[in-house]
Amino acid sequence: MAFVDNKASSSKTAAGPKGKGGKGKPAQPRLKSNQAKRLKIDEELKELQAKVDSWIPPAEITLFNELPLSSRTLKGLKSSHFLNPTPIQQLAIPPALRGQDLLGSAKTGSGKTLAFLIPMLERLYLDKWGPMDGLGAVVISPTRELAVQTFNQLRDIGKYHNFSAGLVIGGKPLKEEQERLGRMNILIATPGRLLQHLDSTVGFESSGVKVLVLDEADRLLDLGFLPALRAIIGHLSPGISTSNPSTRPTRQTLLFSATQTKDLAALAKLSLYQPEYINCNKAGEEGVVPSNLEQYYAVVGLERKLDTLWGFVKSHLKMKGIVFVTSGKQVRFIFETFKRLHPGLPLMHLHGKQKQATRLTIFQKYSSSKHALLICTDVAARGLDFPAVDWVIQLDCPDDVDTYIHRIGRTARYQAGGHALTLLCPSEEQGMLDRLKEKMLDVKKIKIKQSKMGNLKQQMQNFAFREPEIKYLGQRAFISYMKSVHIQKDKSVFKLSELPAEAFAESLGLPGAPQIKFAEQKASKVRGGQKKDEIEKKDEEEVRVEERGVVGSDEESDEDEEESSEAGSDEEEEEDATDSADENEDGSANGSESDSSSVDKPKSAPAVRTKYDRMFERKNQSILTPHYSALVSHGEAEDEEEGDDDVFTLARMNHNLSDDDDEGSDGELLKVAEGKKDAGSGALVKGSEKPLISSDDLSKRKLKAATSKKSKLKTGGTGEKLIFDEVTGEFRNFYETGKDVENQFMSEAKRREYLEEQREKMKVANEVDKLVAKEKRNELKRKRKEREREMRKEYMSDEDADGPVAYIGGADHGDNSDIDERSPSPSPEPEVEVRNKKKRKNKFKPDVEEEVESKGRLEDDEELALRLLQGS
Numbered sequence: 001m002a003f004v005d006n007k008a009s010s011s012k013t014a015a016g017p018k019g020k021g022g023k024g025k026p027a028q029p030r031l032k033s034n035q036a037k038r039l040k041i042d043e044e045l046k047e048l049q050a051k052v053d054s055w056i057p058p059a060e061i062t063l064f065n066e067l068p069l070s071s072r073t074l075k076g077l078k079s080s081h082f083l084n085p086t087p088i089q090q091l092a093i094p095p096a097l098r099g100q101d102l103l104g105s106a107k108t109g110s111g112k113t114l115a116f117l118i119p120m121l122e123r124l125y126l127d128k129w130g131p132m133d134g135l136g137a138v139v140i141s142p143t144r145e146l147a148v149q150t151f152n153q154l155r156d157i158g159k160y161h162n163f164s165a166g167l168v169i170g171g172k173p174l175k176e177e178q179e180r181l182g183r184m185n186i187l188i189a190t191p192g193r194l195l196q197h198l199d200s201t202v203g204f205e206s207s208g209v210k211v212l213v214l215d216e217a218d219r220l221l222d223l224g225f226l227p228a229l230r231a232i233i234g235h236l237s238p239g240i241s242t243s244n245p246s247t248r249p250t251r252q253t254l255l256f257s258a259t260q261t262k263d264l265a266a267l268a269k270l271s272l273y274q275p276e277y278i279n280c281n282k283a284g285e286e287g288v289v290p291s292n293l294e295q296y297y298a299v300v301g302l303e304r305k306l307d308t309l310w311g312f313v314k315s316h317l318k319m320k321g322i323v324f325v326t327s328g329k330q331v332r333f334i335f336e337t338f339k340r341l342h343p344g345l346p347l348m349h350l351h352g353k354q355k356q357a358t359r360l361t362i363f364q365k366y367s368s369s370k371h372a373l374l375i376c377t378d379v380a381a382r383g384l385d386f387p388a389v390d391w392v393i394q395l396d397c398p399d400d401v402d403t404y405i406h407r408i409g410r411t412a413r414y415q416a417g418g419h420a421l422t423l424l425c426p427s428e429e430q431g432m433l434d435r436l437k438e439k440m441l442d443v444k445k446i447k448i449k450q451s452k453m454g455n456l457k458q459q460m461q462n463f464a465f466r467e468p469e470i471k472y473l474g475q476r477a478f479i480s481y482m483k484s485v486h487i488q489k490d491k492s493v494f495k496l497s498e499l500p501a502e503a504f505a506e507s508l509g510l511p512g513a514p515q516i517k518f519a520e521q522k523a524s525k526v527r528g529g530q531k532k533d534e535i536e537k538k539d540e541e542e543v544r545v546e547e548r549g550v551v552g553s554d555e556e557s558d559e560d561e562e563e564s565s566e567a568g569s570d571e572e573e574e575e576d577a578t579d580s581a582d583e584n585e586d587g588s589a590n591g592s593e594s595d596s597s598s599v600d601k602p603k604s605a606p607a608v609r610t611k612y613d614r615m616f617e618r619k620n621q622s623i624l625t626p627h628y629s630a631l632v633s634h635g636e637a638e639d640e641e642e643g644d645d646d647v648f649t650l651a652r653m654n655h656n657l658s659d660d661d662d663e664g665s666d667g668e669l670l671k672v673a674e675g676k677k678d679a680g681s682g683a684l685v686k687g688s689e690k691p692l693i694s695s696d697d698l699s700k701r702k703l704k705a706a707t708s709k710k711s712k713l714k715t716g717g718t719g720e721k722l723i724f725d726e727v728t729g730e731f732r733n734f735y736e737t738g739k740d741v742e743n744q745f746m747s748e749a750k751r752r753e754y755l756e757e758q759r760e761k762m763k764v765a766n767e768v769d770k771l772v773a774k775e776k777r778n779e780l781k782r783k784r785k786e787r788e789r790e791m792r793k794e795y796m797s798d799e800d801a802d803g804p805v806a807y808i809g810g811a812d813h814g815d816n817s818d819i820d821e822r823s824p825s826p827s828p829e830p831e832v833e834v835r836n837k838k839k840r841k842n843k844f845k846p847d848v849e850e851e852v853e854s855k856g857r858l859e860d861d862e863e864l865a866l867r868l869l870q871g872s
């Protein structure tokens with residue numbers, strides 16, 4: 001038989017009967033030997049079928065080989081040391097071999113697993129099911145651990161068959177599983193993952209399934225898997241025909257459970273065809289629990305439970321025990337604190353929010369341990385077969401008698417002996433005893449000596465003081481326990497108002513009882529029918545399916561957990577999910593959001609919610625709630641707190657509030673939204689008061705938080721850095737991109753505009769310069785004229801003194817070679833004047849440059865000198 005689970009990367013080779021033909025032998029003899037083998041098998045099958053059909057049960061069966069079973073199965077049973085069938089096996093196997101549908105019920109640890117695995121193998125074998133025939137049988141288990149356990153047992157007893165078998169429980173990429181599914185003859189699966197494959201895996205053919213087994217069927221229903229089961233059944237080969245219910249279906253269905261409920265009857269009706277009821281739980285005779293299981297209970301105050309457990313552990317250091325508590329938070333709190341106290345016995349813990357790999361490791365480690373204490377939730381209450389457990393301790397009262405039976409059933413399995421101790425609060429004693437009597441359970445009362453109890457209060461306070469994580473866990477443990485009691489259906493057992501909340505909180509090391517806000521109405525309405533099933537749903541399964549086609553993925557779930565784990569402090573990854581679970585566990589996740597908000601919500605909430613639903617509803621997306629973040633990182637507390645819209649508030653946080661508020665936080669331990677003050681409980685529960693933080697406050701706070709600088713920075717990207725642009729005279733962003741710069745400076749239009757602007761500026765500047773230059777020239781001209789006038793005056797005065805020598809250009813004046821005879825001048829003065837005027841006119845043009853101007857002046861000077869010479 002080939003076995004493939006979703007963890008192994010390679011499948012084992014089939015280990016069927018060995019053929020005789022070997023390598024090197026001629027083909028002919030090998031063919032012959034194969035034929036002979038086939039004939040032999042056919043012969044055996046015929047005989048076997050005849051045996052099954054004609055089988056009349058003997059008065060007593062002591063050995064498996066007295067049953068009409070194939071040699072391969074008998075060989076597998078023998079090699080696994082199963083020789084004598086248990087009562088449920090004796091009664092269930094023969095009709096199941098005939099193809100009869102079964103509804104089997106037997107005590108815990110009585111061997112129900114083999115009672116369905118053996119006929120399942122035999123049915124396929126009798127049908128000559130081969131590796132190429134596809135999926136022939138499916139076993140559905142409520143939890144992964146149980147599926148793994150069943151798979152291992154199938155592997156043991158089926159190793160001489162030629163079937164391939166696979167484990168489909170999620171926790172691995174869907175694709176990896178998809179590739180192998182097509183090759184499987186038998187699948188052991190959890191419902192969510194199986195349905196996911198049935199819905200989405202191409203080529204996964206399930207219409208040929210011959211045998212369907214629903215293990216721990218009542219548990220499957222408790223966990224809300226009915227819609228998923230319906231969908232799965234719809235995919236498989238036809239069962240009961242609704243149009244013609246008397247038609248014999250091709251598929252055989254086997255339902256097994258240790259306890260039976262009304263829901264189970266409904267499921268049987270839905271899926272079983274003329275079933276045979278096999279009930280090995282004969283109430284009143286042997287009882288519904290193994291006879292070698294000793295049951296005790298003790299009445300202990302809630303505040304002394306940890307002391308009692310500690311005392312018990314210290315006095316049983318050589319035991320292998322399991323401690324059941326209500327919630328995962330309690331598991332963690334007890335585990336973490338006891339670990340620090342070093343009890344001298346290996347401690348382990350198991351709950352539904354651990355990673356799948358962690359869960360399996362712990363499961364295996366505890367199974368193989370000789371002495372150990374496992375602290376767990378009801379995730380380990382059903383079906384799990386831990387060998388040689390001596391003690392089951394129920395630290396918290398079980399939800400109902402069925403849970404009680406399953407929990408204590410982890411000890412005294414298959415002929416072994418065992419003990420169970422249940423601790424009941426005084427207020428729970430009478431109610432629970434009544435329930436136990438109804439099922440004829442004989443539970444003896446024992447008294448635990450005060451001297452044998454521990455006294456952990458001081459140590460717990462120290463832990464809480466030193467380590468905020470422990471304090472936080474204590475708060476969560478307190479709250480989840482109180483809320484779980486609050487939502488219990490059976491009020492004759494669970495009386496919240498009678499619990500000593502303050503003392504309980506102190507026993508967990510807390511300075512006071514955390515304040516809890518309940519939404520009574522919603523809790524009772526939603527939980528009335530299902531009680532703590534919702535809680536366990538969170539703890540136990542990997543995928544909840546609400547509608548076909550909307551299926552959660554384990555892979556994603558694990559990713560979620562992984563994420564949390566990264567943020568977490570140790571190997572625990574549950575906190576993230578625990579928060580989500582908390583909201584459901586307490587039953588007030590929705591309800592506790594004020595009444596007004598609950599009115600707004602659609603009333604037709606789905607009966608079963610998917611993992612995605614829970615993920616999106618989750619309020620605290622990180623490993624720690626904002627509140628807790630505030631506890632451990634005081635600096636950042638303010639902003640975080642503002643965003644905390646968790647369903648409860650802690651009284652301790654209100655120390656600085658006004659007197660009124662202080663009264664509320666110190667005086668009352670619990671606030672029940674619509675509850676009344678319970679006179680007998682001494683102000684334990686007080687209702688009709690405005691909660692310390694109302695939904696209005698919360699929304700204002702949310703708004704404030706959303707508009708705060710910090711959140712803007714979170715959501716609005718980087719802040720803006722502005723610089724002053726001197727050119728434009730405006731502020732602009734410092735972090736301009738290249739494109740901005742280009743847009744601003746390099747665009748063609750801008751460039752032209754800029755040039756035009758500069759040209760205009762230059763023009764104006766030119767005009768100004770010209771005017772200035774003209775002004776200067778005029779000034780110079782004026783000065784020169786003045787100078788000339790003065791020189792002329794001087795000259796005239798000299799001429800008057802020396803006679804008329806000073807005629808210029810006169811023919812009579814000395815050497816005449818240089819005199820132009822063509823232009824004789826009757827009077828030298830006018831002539832000089834005219835010539836000077838002409839020259840001046842040419843030289844002193846308005847637009848000449850300074851250089852020219854000076855040159856002109858030079859020329860003027862030369863002319864003047866010439867004139868002076870001529871004159872002389």
Ligand SMILES: Nc1ncnc2c1ncn2[C@@H]1O[C@H](COP(=O)(O)OP(=O)(O)OP(=O)(O)O)[C@@H](O)[C@H]1O
Nearest residue numbers: 082084085086108109110111112113258383385414
């Ligand atoms: N015929 C047998 N001979 C010896 N041991 C057996 C036999 N059948 C079952 N067992 C052993 O008994 C133990 C309990 O069996 P199993 O887990 O099938 O019980 P169960 O009835 O399914 O219990 P639960 O109701 O708690 O799931 C297992 O360890 C199993 O190996």
